[in-house]
Amino acid sequence: MRVLRDEAAIAALPEAGLRALIQKRVSEISEHCPWDADELGYFVVVEPGDPLDTLEAEIGFSVLRNLFNDTPFGHPDFAPAFELAEAHPEGYFELVYILGDGGFGYDLFIVDQPGVDPALLRFCRTYALPA
Template sequence: MLSLVTRAAVETAIRNPSLDPDLRNLLAIRASQLADDTEPDIELGDLAHFHAVEAGDGMIEVKAALGFAVDINLVDGVAFGHSDFVPSWEWIEHHVGYFELAFVLSDDGFGHILLVPDQLGVDPRLLDLCKSYAS
């Protein structure tokens, strides 16, 4: 799991040629949007933490990065696949090569952005979850 919790970490990732270009582009777009919508002295890490799933990562790594499971309803513990499952994210989008899930955790807008590559090698349960709800 690639976790980026400061502006410097995000900027370093954006410039890292060894990272997937689609991931770098998505990070650049979101970092720019957040910078445009906030005061200049606000640290990006105070607004959002970005987590990119890497090959071999699964639900355990996602839960460790976010602090909660994305495949369990936070209110009553219903698991993904059950008819009563309600996702905990604010929104999910499918971009070129990635699913983006946004979790807003506080009234001040702080949240986590989970980026899941839409490719082989990613936990099939995680991909199925994303594909089931992405717009």
């Protein structure tokens, strides 16, 4: 898992498609105010082999459980908490979570490849719309 808290870390990404997607998001955020990871949040890239509990520890919640009543993904009463879920042709799912009135949140990029947690990929495939 990669946690990207500054533009230097984003610029160092070896995958050109992912780097361009995240740089585009930084640019969009910066149209309104300068991007500050401590104030507005940061980017997390989930890759094959990354345990789901590592993601949960980083962001403080499970994307596969309802934030308000802990209902699990797959249950008929489950409701996802993301603001945006997109499938990018570059091979990434993007999930955006805004957690506070001040705009703090996380922008998650999940690699669409075998080796990523299967439940997380099912979640993404269920909700993500084409970008």
